[in-house]
Amino acid sequence: MIRDLFLPLTGTPGDESAVAAAIALARTCRAHVSVVQPVDLSLPIPSAWGITPDPTLGHTHDTLRAEAARQAVRWRERLDGEEVSWEVRVDEPGLVEPPRAMARQALYSDLSVMAAPAPTASDAAFAHALFNALLFESGRPVLMVPHAPPLPVRHAIVAWKSCRHASRALHDALPLLAGAGSIDIVTVDPAAAGAFDGADPGVDIATHLARHALPVNLVSLPRGGQTVASALLRHASESGAQLLVAGGYGHSRLREWALGGTTRDLLLATHLPILFSH
The missing domain is CATH 3.40.50.620 (HUPs)
Known part of the structure; x- marks a missing residue:
């Protein structure tokens, strides 16, 4: 029985297909869809003298947070009106790498759904790392979506x-x-x-x-x-x-x-x- 779907966004064009697939699956299974926009914040690099504050990081982090918030608004607008239970939230993992933070959140779902990484896309590195973390660290199955599947499965x-x-x-x-x-x-x-x-x-x-x-x-x-x-x-x-x-x-x-x-x-x-x- 599937009641909780977890969908971490990859920032690639394939996210739209993954969201469409999750909605169709949620409609069929009467499941809740949790869409998560991760914020990948760069961390100070430690040295022999400890962690030296970088004055440029504050501005960079503000920019990344603002972009994540903007993407979350866009996905809320996309899901508005869908007749399924859903939420969109922004996740700032702090000292944990975003893929591993997403794997931790997937622990509380029945199935993770994510966009399949394009084989040659320059922005596919995060999607690959995310898939590895979900597959090997969450203990939950992962549905990779290259395009929205016709559901139910025939x-x-x-x-x-x-x-x-x-x-x-x-x-x-x-x-x-x-x-x-x-x-x-x-x-x-x-x-x-x-x-x-x-x-x-x-x-x-x-x-x-x-x-x-x-x-x-x-x-x-x-x-x-x-x-x-x-x-x-x-x-x-x-x-x-x-x-x-x-x-x-x-x-x-x-x-x-x-x-x-x-x-x-x-x-x-x-x-x-x-x-x-x-």
């Missing part, structure tokens, strides 16, 4: 392998899958999968979903020289899917999380909304 794809991340993503997505007319459980190169998949990869999870009265189909895709992400996205395009569900993979590096290859490729190349969960 056809969905679940990228399946027998592991914790895929199972978590699938079960986090159940509220979105409940009204789907068809769901493809897709395995890529199942013969190369781990021993836990058994003789018929995907059968066990398809049986589980059938007990939820979900209309599932098993689809096995060969890689054929493609990446896993390319095979999944090609099937999504050919089958007319409105949603892809995938585990969000990564590895810890110097206390920071780096995205796994398939997760990164899906994030940068997707043409449809993807629900990731870690």
Whole structure:
């Protein structure tokens, strides 16, 4: 059941699509939408002598706060009249980096919704950092939106392998899958999968979903020289899917999380909304 949607703004053109998707989802689920405009304030750089006050920071911070307030007003005007419960607030994280501050706020939601970063946009760095923080630090699923999806979902794809991340993503997505007319459980190169998949990869999870009265189909895709992400996205395009569900993979590096290859490729190349969960 989805009752709380969290939407941190990225400052990119994709925010409009993310907000439209959140509104449509809130309307379907009768959920509340919290839109948050973060303020990225530069902090004084510490030295061997401590933190030296920078007289220029005060003016810079005032400018950033004023711009955040202006953006908040614009989004309130955008949401005014929508027949869903919503709020728009400005968040000033202080000594915490904005992406991590947003991940903390996402703890109190059912689902985070955000704009998918453009692969070549110069302003995509914050969106990437935000996605990493939400995925690996909030414990909540993240719906990445490259454009506003038609809701409710008519056809969905679940990228399946027998592991914790895929199972978590699938079960986090159940509220979105409940009204789907068809769901493809897709395995890529199942013969190369781990021993836990058994003789018929995907059968066990398809049986589980059938007990939820979900209309599932098993689809096995060969890689054929493609990446896993390319095979999944090609099937999504050919089958007319409105949603892809995938585990969000990564590895810890110097206390920071780096995205796994398939997760990164899906994030940068997707043409449809993807629900990731870690």
